[in-house]
Amino acid sequence: MRSLELLRAVYAVRKAESLNNEQVQQLQDQRLKKLLKHTVANSRFYRRFYREHGINEGDLDEVRVEDLPIIDKNIMMENYDDFVTDPAIKQAGLEAFINESPTPGSKYKKKYSVVHTSGSSGTIGLFVYGPREWEMSKALSLRATGIKLPFGRRKKIAFIAATDGHFASVTSFYNLPRLLFKLLPLSISSPLDEIRDKIDQFQPDVITGYASGLNLLAKEQLAGRIQIDPSEAFCTGDPLTVVFRQRIKKAFGVDPINMYGSSETMTLAGECGQCRGFHLFNDWCSVQVVGDDLLPAKAGRVIITNLYNYTQPLIRYQMNDEIVLSDKACPCGWPFPVIESMAGRQEDFLWFEQEGGEKDFIHPIVLAEFFVPGLEKFQFRQTSPNHLVMRAVVNGDEREVEAAIRGKMEEILSGKSLQSCVRFDVELVDEIGNDVKTGKFRLVVPLGVGEAVGL
């Protein structure tokens, strides 16, 4: 059943690929109007918020996306229960669900797909997708990868990332139809020898996951510690550097394709093999780039409107990402605009020394996806080679939240066999300041960096 729904979504997504720019624009406008009407009729927050900004239900046919007020993750989370369009969805219920059912891919109220992240902002956000919306997100990720749906034999996909929670990429991965794909999840938080054994035995057709995870596999292959022969490679989650790309190509003889996604949009853009930029999938997501003055710009912050999520509508939602748009059209023929470059996703790896002297890391995305109920905002600081402190803003019972944080961190550390050599402390604070040099929030502050940036 799910495979059928996916095929339908894939068909809907493919149709737009042969349109021209104006046709995509028209499609976007129609989809925006439909979404706006649904949202104002069903979301208490938006109805109130737009009225406060002088926009009433009768204006929705005339309104341009630029006229709508901007929201962000804080506004969304402060108004969460009024924000969503199904009154059965509650923030407290979602938090309990994430906490109690850590199986990625399991559904809230047997219906809704849930992803959560603090992203690089340190503030936890919850995102819910209805069943059809979720199929659409998968169809868009298939567009980004260019992966062909297999016929005959199931494709074997190995996925290396944070795999034990409701994060965007892993939740998508677990929801791939089993009829078409055979899946091997590899936790980036598990010991390396375990990763090596599993992938060698599995022999994937496709490798995907964090760029740093694929880089790790490439290193292992080049050193002769694993022997696999994938024919496709896709990256997401963290930056695919030039060095990573070359290494993956050298190790496996395939050029990795990079994707750009988020919990807010799932797949937002995919790398083009011809221009090497990212095509922004603006048929299902309206995107404006604005400067510090919030006026349209070629380079700056991204304001998105997810055009397919009717359950938790994100309309004129400001992301932390910054992108530069290209003026040039791409020769590949896709009508979607091209992103020249993007920034704002780089967080540092934390390296620790194991008892035998060998070093192992904690991936920054594992830290970005840290979740326990009552934790609102946090930052990780490494204060000595084997000492880690979490600064945490919490609500509710402080002791209970702190105990949950400690429990969760112990899981992460023991996954890497670092529990006995790394000391972990929690510091409860009222607010966490930004990096005084860049003015940006730093989620991870590695050893020796804190003082340098005034934190």
Ligand SMILES: [Zn+2]
């Ligand atoms: Zn292209």
